[in-house]
Each structure stands twice: as C-alpha cells, then as structure tokens.
C-alpha cells in the first residue's frame with residue numbers, strides 16, 4: 302500500500318478514536334500515546350539542520366554562479382510575498398462573506414499571554430549568526446541558511462581540487478540525510494496516529510463547536526488558496542497538473558497537518574518535492590528552507606479571518622485603510638515567524654496591534670488555535686513547494702533560452 306494512503310488511514314483512525322474515547326481517556330493518551338508522537342517528530346526534527354546545511358551547500362556549489370543565485374533569490378522572495386498578500390485577502394473575503402463572530406460575546410475571563418513579536422529589524426539582525434554552531438544547535442533555520450550560503454560561496458571561490466573534496470563530502474552527507482528521512486517516513490503512519498490522537502481527544506466537540514464558524518472560514522480559505530493559487534502556479538509556471546502536484550505533496554501535507562510545524566516538516570517536504578515533483582536539488586535546497594521560515598500563506602489566511610472575526614466580536618467596522626495595514630504588517634510579519642506550532646498566534650497579536658484591534662480577542666482564538674494551526678501549516682508548506690516548482694521550471698526555461 303502507498304505510504305500516503307497509510308498516513309491518511311492513520312489520520313482518519315486517530316480522529317475516530319479521539320472522538321470515541323473522549324476526555325476521560327486524555328490522561329492515558331497523554332501518558333502512553335503522546336510520547337510516541339513526540340519521538341516521531343523528534344526523529345524528523347533531528348534531520349532539519351543536517352539536511353538543510355548539506356543540501357544547501359551542494360545546491361549552491363552546483364549552481365556555481367552567484368548571479369544565478371541572486372536571480373533565484375529575488376524571484377523566490379517576490380513570489381512568496383505576493384502569494385502571502387493574496388492569502389490575507391482571501392482570508393478577508395471568506396470572513397467577509399461568512400461573518401464569523403457576529404453576535405458573539407467575550408468570556409469574562411478573557412485574557413491570554415502572548416510572547417512579544419520581534420520587530421522587523423530584529424528579524425534581520427537575527428538572520429546573521431554570531432555563532433553558527435549555536436544557531437544550528439537551536440535549529441534556527443534562517444541563520445543556518447545564511448551560514449551555509451557563506452560556506453557555499455567560499456567553496457565556489459576556492460575552486461579546484463580542494464573545493465571538490467568538500468563538495469563530494471557534503472554531497473555524500475545530503476544523500477545519507479535523504480536515506481535516513483526515508484527510513485523515518487516508514488513509521489510515519491504510527492507517528493501521525495500518536496500525534497493526532499491526543500489533540501482530537503483533548504479538543505472534543507465542546508471546545509470546537511462554539512467557534513465552528515472560524516474553523517470553517519479557515520478551512521474554506523485554505524482550500525480556495527490551494528486550489529486557486531497553487532493549482533494555477535503549478536499548472537501555468539510549475540509544469541505540473543494540479544492533480545500531480547497535490548498527490549505528490551500528500552505525504553508532506555499530512556505530516557504538516559499533524560505536526561503543525563513547517564520547520565519540522567521541512568525534511569519530508571524536501572524529499573517529496575525532489576522525488577515526486579522532480580524539482581532539482583539546487584532549487585529545493587534553497588527555496589524550501591527559506592519558505593519554511595518566510596513564506597506563510599496559511600498563517601496569512603488565518604490573519605485575515607481572525608482579524609475580521611475579532612473585529613466582529615467587538616462590533617468594530619474595519620476601514621479600508623485598516624485592512625490595507627493588516628495586509629502590509631501581515632506580509633512583513635510572515636518573514637520573521639518561525640515555522641513552529643503556535644507561532645501564528647504571536648503574529649496575529651502583532652497584526653491586531655498595528656490597527657488597534659483589542660488583544661483580548663486573542664483569548665477566543667487561542668482556545669482553538671491548535672486546530673487552526675493544522676490548516677495553516679498544511680497550506681504554508683504546500684505554498685513553499687508550489688513556488689519551488691515554479692522556480693525549477695522557469696530556471697530550466699531560462700537556461701534553455703540562454
């Protein structure tokens with residue numbers, strides 16, 4: 302049986318078991334099942350830094366030309382920013398039609414602590430690793446990318462036999478990483494089951510039903526963005542039919558859905574995009590790690606939906622200017638958000654603050670954030686892959702024309 306079908310079955314089973322067992326079984330599930338899920342996610346996370354570092358160096362040195370690298374970089378970031386802004390607008394449109402939160406009142410104990418979001422300058426400063434080993438130890442992807450870029454450029458400049466030895470070394474490292482990821486993926490159905498069961502058992506219908514309209518907006522917005530934007534990118538510029546694109550992405554999408562971490566899904570996404578969608582290692586190794594941290598379309602749909610939802614709950618009418626401000630801050634905020642569970646809530650706080658919407662509204666969203674995070678993360682990583690396909694195809698055409 303195909304691995305993605307096995308993962309899908311595990312996903313469905315975990316939902317059924319979670320709903321049947323209910324809250325009474327939560328202590329048992331937390332004690333015995335959840336740790337197995339954590340072991341699985343740790344196995345994947347174990348591969349993030351090795352695979353990003355080694356394959357980025359191999360990718361860069363095989364591009365071998367810093368102009369080309371610059372061109373790919375600018376194109377990638379431009380598409381990332383445009384799709385992010387479109388995602389926020391889709392969030393607005395869906396929430397504007399379905400009016401989540403109208404007539405709802407705030408619970409009296411509404412208060413939620415959210416870590417302070419970093420400023421945009423802090424994000425840029427944090428990209429430069431003062432100590433690359435420390436950044437790698439913390440699995441901070443952006444500084445790791447920056448360090449790998451420098452090592453890659455250094456190797457290109459040294460050139461010759463000595464450079465070749467290093468390239469062969471990193472090439473072998475990358476190969477070994479992909480083999481290990483393959484092994485880990487063999488147990489992914491068990492991992493997915495053990496990760497999702499505790500979430501479903503804990504967030505039963507009583508938690509989700511009152512805010513069903515927000516969840517529905519998020520789900521509908523995600524589907525519209527995936528079908529509208531990614532199908533178009535894949536078909537028109539990415540060289541794949543939407544069917545081929547989404548079936549190629551299915552494993553990574555399900556892992557993202559259950560882990561709620563773009564960074565955690567990165568090794569699986571890199572493997573899928575190369576093996577199932579035929580994207581070159583150069584492009585994959587550069588576009589996907591960058592996307593896992595700076596491209597968050599799902600989180601952007603969420604910001605559109607939730608800011609309108611919170612405005613509705615407080616009976617505030619958002620002006621056109623405020624909406625434009627949300628698109629701008631949301632798009633910029635997405636650059637600095639780590640691809641980890643719950644990061645979107647911090648971004649939402651930043652966006653609400655930028656237009657003066659009450660932060661108390663976060664308390665409502667926080668209760669169902671884990672469920673919203675599943676949709677966001679799934680869309681986040683799919684967006685990265687769609688852009689990787691586009692860059693791969695357009696670069697191929699550029700090279701043929703040159």
Ligand code: ASP
Pocket residue numbers: 561562563564597599600639640641642643644645646674677678681
């Ligand atoms: N969990 C998301 C991700 O890893 C970020 C977010 O919370 O929106 O992509």
